[in-house]
Amino acid sequence: MKQNKLTVGKTNIIGITGGIGAGKSEVLKYLGNKYNCRVIYSDQVANDIKKKGYPAYDELVSLLGKGILGEDGEIDKTRMASAIFNNKDALESVNNILHPAVNTFIINIIDEEREKGQLDFVFVEAALLIENGYKRIVDELWYVxxxxxxxxxxxxxxxxxxDQKIDDIFKNQLDEKTFRENADFVIDNSSSLDEMAVQIDIKLGEWVK
Structure with missing residues (x-):
């Protein structure tokens, strides 16, 4: 059992990660409803920073052209996907724009919430928390x-x-050993939502409402 790094009386930052299909969304839904917290979804952040007014918008349009824009002038997800389909160089360039921008956006939110000091937790969800170095940012990293x-x-x-699609996805994600080695806490979400909730409430006993 790893040492508890969470502290009562401050805004604790917890990263939530795990493989596809592990049920991270259900875990975060429970946390959001039960605890005094804010939940940040990296996928939602990635969508937000592609909107007009954000630097990523201008960089993506410059990279991929105005053909990725919809009638409203916003980046159209389907058109953008078509522009990078089967183009590894374009995909890498897009990721080089989005990943740093997402990280900066999330770090800014974390800094704001820590400054306010009104929440017990900020939960940050992303499949690539470990790969993107979030262990240096969060107080604890949880593996679902x-x-x-x-x-x-x-x-x-x-x-x-x-099956083949699932196999391909699994191959491109971290293995269980790596997740566990980097995790401060593991939630076994293989069974019922009630069993998942019990594990979390035991872990966060001092904060249970």
Whole structure:
């Protein structure tokens, strides 16, 4: 058991990560409803910073051209996906724009909430927390675990994915050993939501409302 790094009376920053299909969204939904916190979804941040008025918008349009814009002048997700489809160089360039911009945006939110000091927690969700160096930013990193079999069933039922697609996704994500080595706390989300909730409430007993 790793040492608890959380402190009562301050805004604790917790990173939430895990493989696709592990149920991070359900964990975050529970946390958001139960605790005095703010939840930051990296995917939502990535969408926000592609809007007009943000630096990433201008950089992406400059890189990929105005063909990625919809009638409203905003970046159209489908058109942008088409522009980088099967183009590894373009995808790498897009990631080089988005990843630093997302990190900066999230760090700014963290700094603001720490300055306000009104929340017990800020939870940051991202599949690439470890790869993007968030262990240096968060107080603790939590790994949401579910067995591979459970994740496969969930992905087939919720997203209509097939085995080959799931295999390809799994190959491009960190393995369980790496997740566990970097995690300060592991939530086993292979079973029911109630069992998941019990683990969290035991961990955060001092903050349970």
């Amino acid at each position: 675990y579910a067995s591979e079999d459970v994740r496969r069933v969930r992905l087939k039922e919720s997203r209509g994915y097939w």
